Amino acid sequence: MRKLSTRRRHPLAGLLVLLTGLVVAGGLYAAFAPKPAEAEAVTSRDIEAGRDLFIIGCASCHGTNAEGIETQRGNVYGPSLIGVGAASVDFQVGTGRMPLAQAGVQAPDKRLAYSEEETRQLAAYVASLAPGPAIPGEEYTDIDDADVDDIREGGELFRTNCTACHNSVGAGGAMPGGKYAPDIRDVTPVHMAEAMITGPQQMPVFSDEVISPEEKRNIIAYVDQLNSQPEYGGFGGGSLGPVVDGMFTFVIGIGGLVGFAIWIGAHGARVKKR
Structure with missing residues (x-):
């Protein structure tokens, strides 16, 4: 015990303990830290x-x-x-x-x-x-394991950040200056993630600090399930909302009234031949 106590007071004892701790901590981190998604090797x-x-x-x-x-x-x-x-x-x-x-x-x-x-x-x-955003990995695009809660969260994020341009069901819509938000219902998960990361054309950039990779994945999962969503209430008209509803109202409703008025005029008493 006296010999061990003497060695603990050695000037290099503290440095040895520090180095041992660093080695142990580094080994534990290397063993248990999550591995990043491996991109395809570029030669x-x-x-x-x-x-x-x-x-x-x-x-x-x-x-x-x-x-x-x-x-x-x-x-x-x-x-x-x-x-x-x-x-x-x-x-x-x-x-x-x-x-x-x-x-x-x-x-x-x-x-x-x-x-x-x-x-x-x-x-x-x-x-x-030069350094720039890489092609998104599975942390953005792996939607196979998305559950109901993930899709619900993705729907909330989509309605908050995306519906103003892409419509509530991702069908797209017109924008000022002749521009438009495209239909994204058939876009691949990788391209949807890339659009959020890079902000092509008039689309804003949604960095990982604004919308995390997991939240981006949930948004993509929500849009993906829209492809199998039934058309509630009959003919959906392309899911373009009140624009299509107004067109049908005008063509069928107003058009029907005009046709009926013409029929009344053509069969009125004053226009009948004697």
Whole structure:
């Protein structure tokens, strides 16, 4: 005991205890800490292939080095892509919005110009230029295990943050300046997550500090279950709400009254032939 007590008073005893504690704490953290979602490995070959595709199909608008192109009037012909990340490229190219067919107030989704592999290579090249949002992993998109409470929370978040533009059932709607919020009911979970993370066009950015990855997943689960939701009350009219209701009221209701008035006029006593 006396020998042990003497060693505890050694000048290096405190340092040894500190190092031991750090090693033990680090080992426990490595063993029990949650593992992050592993993204698909990107190789230098993918980046080189992506640059070749970029030079051919994208550089005419976005510049040879993705720095963007300005017109002589100072307008942006093609914005800079430095720092937009792989998520933005995967959304824009993976939904067919890019390459842009013609200049307009909004890029519509259309038939894909690049394969899945080519889209991944383009995203890898742009991501190599500067740090930016990565393609979302399963923490955003794995909706298979979402329960009733998750979907209910997703519905509340959707009605609070999304219905002003996308309609209460995700059917989309018109916006000022010729723009519109697209129908999102058939959009893949990855693209929905990418849209929330990157904020394409007039859509605001919902960072993970504003809406957490789990909450984004719940929103996606809610939108997904809308695809199987029945049309309550008969014909849904595209789920566009009072716009469709007003159209049917005008066409059928007012149109029927006009037709009835014409019939009365045609069969009135004063117009009958003698």
